[in-house]
Amino acid sequence: MSTDTTSPVNGLHHVTAIASDPQANLDFWSRNVGLRFIKKTVNFDDPGTYHLYYGDELGHAGTVLTYFPWSHMRRGRPGAGEVALTQFAVPEGSLQFWTERLANHGASQATTPFGENIIVAEDPDGLPFALIETPADPRGGWVGNGVDADHAVHGFRGVTLRLADLSPTADLMTHAMGYRVAQTGPGVIRLETTGDSAAGIVDLVQADDATPPGLGAGSVHHVAFSVSDDDAHAIARKRILETGTAVTPVIDRDYFHAIYFREPGGTLFEIATENPGFTRDEAAEALGTGLKLPSQHEHLRAQLKQSLPKLVA
Secondary structure (H helix, E strand, O other), X not given: OOOOOOOOEEEEEXXXXXXXXXXXXXXXXXXXXXXEEEEEEEEOOEEEEEEEEEXXXXXXXXXXXXXXXXXXXXXXXXXXXXXXXXXXXXXXXXXXXXXXXXXXXXXXXEEOOOOOEEEEEEOOOOOEEEXXXXXXXXXXXXXXXXXXXXXXXXXXXXXXXXXXXXXXXXXXXXXXXXXXXXXXXXXXXXXXXXOOOOOOEEEEEEOOOOOOOEOOEXXXXXXXXXXXXXXXXXXXXXXXXXXXXXXXXXXXXXXXXXXXXXXXXXXXXXXXXXXXXXXXXXXXXXXXXXXOOOHHHHHHHHHHHXXXXXXXX
16 A cells, blocks of 8 residues: 555545436536536446536536436435545635525534534435535635525535444545545544645544445435646556555546545445536536537437427526
């Protein structure tokens, strides 16, 4: 295992979850939460369903929430070995605004294990997420649909993983991914990236029991971590392999290059490059307006335009 304490991993890149109704998903995240709809494409492995992307103006790493919407998908079942809570950063003083705006989506005030005031709400499929005031966050959010700059979501603050055993995951992330232990408490470890991302928190929380989750609508499919480029990607892959963890070959996802592996608790992790980005096939002002297909599925365009549900952005 590498003893080099530097790390190519900056923080979060994206979080990918599962939905049922694509239009309800689009309406919620773009109109209610105010994220920018930045890409409409299809699942690379199942082109009969969409892959929808939301984020800031350009879909910078650490701001991108993506969904696989499978119509009529059953609800997921919580368990040990998954992302239990997706954390978003919002400006200081904005929680009352969001409590009122998301009142119909279960918004309620709560605190983190480390005493931070947050609100927790759910998307239309029951995916829990938190909004956390983050005054030092330098990022600006996407403005529109009744959300102004004083309240706009900046991007991710981090994620919370629910695990049967915290130590193996903490060891992997500190030794191979460059995270450090920032705080601990009963049944919780807070890790922070040593990279330069504002989306740098990973909270590990003890599960009540070790029953694995049942993946479904309202579940996070995987969480992706960011590296700057292909060279950093190769270093990250080498370090993960040195732990004895099985890692996929590099996969071209058009907007980034990706590798995948299971952390010791069972959560699917990805490491993704920040290049080439979401403007590779659409101009910045046109993001999310066209159906973009990976080259291997371009021959299916006519068929998919007929079979995929119509979306109104």
